[in-house]
Amino acid sequence: MKFLISWLLLISCSHLGYGRLERIRLTKFDSLRRQLIGSRTPMEKYLKHNLQTKYNLQTKYNLIGGPVREPLTNCLDMEYYGEITIGTPPQKFKVLFDTGSSNLWVPSVKCRGCGAWHNQYNSSKSSTYKPNGTSIEIVYETGSMMGFLSTDNVAIGNIVAKNQTFAEATREPGMTFVAASFDGILGMGYSEIAVDGVQTIFDALVEQKVIDKPIFSFYFNRNTSDSTGGELILGGSDPKYYKGSFSYEKVTLKGYWQFNMDSVVIKGGSKFCPNGCEAIADTGTSLIVGPTQDIIAINMELGAKLIEDSVSQYAFECDKVASLPYVGFILGGKAFYLSAEDYVLKVSQWSSETMICLSGFQVLDSPLTIGPLWILGDVFLGKFYTEFDKGADRVGFAEAV
Numbered sequence: 001m002k003f004l005i006s007w008l009l010l011i012s013c014s015h016l017g018y019g020r021l022e023r024i025r026l027t028k029f030d031s032l033r034r035q036l037i038g039s040r041t042p043m044e045k046y047l048k049h050n051l052q053t054k055y056n057l058q059t060k061y062n063l064i065g066g067p068v069r070e071p072l073t074n075c076l077d078m079e080y081y082g083e084i085t086i087g088t089p090p091q092k093f094k095v096l097f098d099t100g101s102s103n104l105w106v107p108s109v110k111c112r113g114c115g116a117w118h119n120q121y122n123s124s125k126s127s128t129y130k131p132n133g134t135s136i137e138i139v140y141e142t143g144s145m146m147g148f149l150s151t152d153n154v155a156i157g158n159i160v161a162k163n164q165t166f167a168e169a170t171r172e173p174g175m176t177f178v179a180a181s182f183d184g185i186l187g188m189g190y191s192e193i194a195v196d197g198v199q200t201i202f203d204a205l206v207e208q209k210v211i212d213k214p215i216f217s218f219y220f221n222r223n224t225s226d227s228t229g230g231e232l233i234l235g236g237s238d239p240k241y242y243k244g245s246f247s248y249e250k251v252t253l254k255g256y257w258q259f260n261m262d263s264v265v266i267k268g269g270s271k272f273c274p275n276g277c278e279a280i281a282d283t284g285t286s287l288i289v290g291p292t293q294d295i296i297a298i299n300m301e302l303g304a305k306l307i308e309d310s311v312s313q314y315a316f317e318c319d320k321v322a323s324l325p326y327v328g329f330i331l332g333g334k335a336f337y338l339s340a341e342d343y344v345l346k347v348s349q350w351s352s353e354t355m356i357c358l359s360g361f362q363v364l365d366s367p368l369t370i371g372p373l374w375i376l377g378d379v380f381l382g383k384f385y386t387e388f389d390k391g392a393d394r395v396g397f398a399e400a401v
Contacts, residue, residue: 079286080220080230080378081182085155086166087126093119095186097218097232098284099257099388100375102194103138104154104201105145106184108168118183121150121168128153136167138195141364143176145169154201156186156234159211161204185284188216188388193255202234202390211235214391218283219400222342222382237396242385246396247334256280257388257395261374262330264294267337269301269325277372279329281386281395285377288343289364294372296363298327304359314359316344321357329380336397342383 081096086106093106107114109122123129132149147169154164172178191200199207206214217237220230231241249259261279264272272294289295299306302324304314316324324340343360360379387396 079180079182080218080283082232084186086121087123087152088128089126090155091119091121091125093121093184094182095184096180096182096284097188098185098282099188100280100282100284101138101140101185101187102189102191102200103136103167103196103198104164104184104186105136105138105147105167105169107172108147108170110168111147111170111172113178114169114172115178115180123150123152123168126152130163132165134196136196138167140176142174144173145177146171146173149196149198156201156205159205159234161201161210162208164201164204165198167198188283189256190254190390205234206390215387215389217241217385217387218381219385220378220382237385237387241400242398243401244398246387246398247332248389248392248394248396249331251393251395252278254393256282258373259331259395262333264290264298264374265328265330265335266298266301267326267328270297272298273372273374277374279374279376281381281388282375282377283381285375286379287345287360287362287377288379289362289375289377291372291374292363295361298361299359302327302359302361304361312363314361316357316359318346318355318357327361329376331397336380336384338380338383343379345379 079096081094083092084095085092095104095106107118107120109120111120114120123131130151132151134149135147136149137146138144145167147167149165150168151163151165154161154166169177169184177184186201187194188200188202191197191203194200202214202216205211212235215236217233218230219233219238219241221228231238237246252258252260258278258280260276261273262276263274272290290298299314302316303320304316307313307315321340321344324344326337326339327343328335328337330336338360345358345360347356347358348354364375383400384397385400387398389396
């Protein structure tokens with residue numbers, strides 16, 4: 001069960017040498033090839049044939065053509081998602097790659113009210129579809145889905161997980177997913193939290209030997225004006241995205257990518273969770289989330305004010321952001337500092353041209369968790385390139401470049 005997609009997404013993002021590695025490149029724009037397809041240019045017929053032939057070969061032989069970069073989107077530093085395909089011929093879907101959950105689901109053609117702008121899976125159009133029919137419900141901290149299980153080939157870049165079981169959503173109660181700019185979620189947590197015991201996509205890729213190492217890593221580009229939003233690498237990590245070396249934390253409880261954090265400190269100020277606490281690295285959470293008492297105290301000490309009509313979102317006076325102190329997360333005795341530039345999100349209000357400076361620290365006392373838990377979401381992961389090593393059950397952090 002994943003934790004949080006900020007409510008701001010509903011406003012800001014809606015409708016809008018390591019062996020063999022598989023790279024999923026994060027960008028804001030479709031490739032030229034995809035722009036040409038459907039544009040009625042003389043190249044359209046050739047490109048469609050080229051893409052279909054390439055996919056058919058991959059599906060038949062599970063071919064690996066080296067590192068693969070696929071365009072994804074960074075939506076205002078609040079979510080990172082990219083393209084996968086399901087079935088034969090391939091049906092495209094934009095999915096949030098989420099280390100805070102473990103199931104893959106996309107809207108079904110049988111769904112009513114899933115958002116007409118979302119891609120919907122149609123099993124009748126896939127020659128590799130296999131029925132399952134088991135009902136499934138996945139409840140997240142915000143939002144949920146209900147539907148049933150199906151089996152088909154799932155491709156990420158140039159690699160294919162054959163006969164992969166996933167969920168077709170027939171209901172998406174509330175507005176969280178209906179209004180989202182992505183179609184579904186691809187969970188990258190441990191199998192221990194996979195609903196209905198479904199094998200995870202990553203485990204399937206490892207088992208089918210289409211990636212060399214049981215490792216994946218994320219680079220998030222926090223510059224929203226850059227055409228490159230970052231990269232997901234399957235099978236390893238890339239030193240060009242970080243400086244120095246990784247500092248690793250052992251996974252303390254398999255499910256989420258959970259580890260022990262020594263403390264949280266405001267430079268020159270207070271210390272929080274002084275005796276240590278549990279934390280998770282969650283690519284599906286936009287902000288940094290923690291226990292109510294600590295988050296309120298951090299926001300107050302930094303000078304943030306609770307936004308009117310909000311119960312958990314804080315904002316700063318934009319002209320004071322430059323003077324805000326660093327906030328550090330102590331992991332394995334090493335401090336990982338965020339500057340105000342890192343933990344303040346500058347967003348134009350949807351109803352005006354006014355800029356609002358949001359705090360990257362948000363309250364969450366979750367009924368889905370046991371004990372105080374910190375969630376290091378995209379605000380943290382954007383500053384620190386992160387490696388998820390399932391073979392060694394550890395999470396590595398290094399400063400991104």
